[in-house]
Structures are given as C-alpha cells and as structure tokens.
Amino acid sequence: MSQKIDFDYINQLAKRSLGGDLKSFEKLLNILEKYENFPQVKFGLYSLIYQLSMNVFIDVSKECEKCGGKCCKSGYPIPVYEFDYKELAKRMNREELEKLRRVDNIYLLPRPCPFQQGWVCTIHRFKPYACLSFPFATEDEQREIINNYDGKGIPDFKVPEYCIAGKKVKETLNAIISDLEKCLGRKPTPKELYQAIMKKKK
Ligand code: SF4
C-alpha cells in the first residue's frame, strides 16, 4: 500500500458507523475501496457491512433475548481499545472502570461480562468496538476465513452455532447478494452490496 492507512481513524469511523452514523460509514467505504485489491481490506469492508447490518439495519433484539446473551457470558476477555476506553472513561465512574483489566498496554473486559444484566448489555450505547463487531470480525471466529480469503467473492463468514442473531443477518444478506448476483452476473462489490441494502431499507 503506497499511502499509509491511519488505523486509529479507521477504527473510530467504524465504531461511529456501528452506532448508526452512516456518513462515517460512507467516508470509511470511500477511503478503503481504494485498497480493495488487497484481500484483507476487501474482507474488512464486507465484514463491516455485515456488522453494520447487525447493529443498524436488522433488528436482532428478539434473537438476542432468546439466546440469553451467550456471547457475553463466556470466552476470552474482550479487548477495549484506546478510543473505546476514552468513551468509557467519560461515562463511567471509577468503580465501574475498575471492572476492566489492564494487561500490558491494553484494557480487557472479562467474561462473564460485569456489565451484563440477564441478557441485556447495560452499557449498550457505548460498548466496546469488539462487542459491536461480533461475530463478523471477532478474530477467533473469522481467523481461518481471513487467512484463506484471496479477495475473490464474498467471505463466507463463520457464525457460531449459538448465535441466532448472526445467522439471521447472514441469511438476510445472502438473499440480497443472491438477487444482486442475478442482475450483475457476478458477486457485488462492497459498495454495491451497501447500496442494495440501503435501497431495501427505504
Ligand atoms: S449476538 Fe448472538 S450470541 Fe450474542 S446475544 Fe445475540 S444471538 Fe446471542
């Protein structure tokens, strides 16, 4: 990549997008599509569209309630990036912040998560990026898919068996992709997929 990508800025745009700020997402798309020839960037763009659908376009609240919030109950600690921490620090008191662990240079959120009540996330409006991006960017879930992705087609994202919300998102997007494929005669680019989702939303 000839020009350097500012990953901190990219992550902040991604987090704002998942909070429903579509202007941030479009900015992100315009920056990253210049690097679409790199399989990892293209993977990231498709992944963001799945994350955006899960957080903004498709209502998965019933599925998450039915599941009971399994993704917050067990697994490795969740990374809390610097920009996440800054947001948490503005909104939490000292006692709440002390529930995070600091390991080397990074804060971690233990699981079971101390901010979950029943199936509900009590810090939903400012939860860490890693929570927002589950299950479509979580490294453990997608590692094998990223490693094998050659930039051709759309990654077949792995959704854990228990995550019925993630399955709903995948099925919904698969249907949109299949319709687009019939019109285009090929898989849609990330931008084409995003535009088709937006059109359906109207
Ligand atoms: S995101 Fe998936 S695993 Fe997490 S609560 Fe919702 S359905 Fe359950």
Ligand code: SF4
């Ligand atoms: S912060 Fe919220 S979404 Fe993240 S693990 Fe805790 S309860 Fe779950």
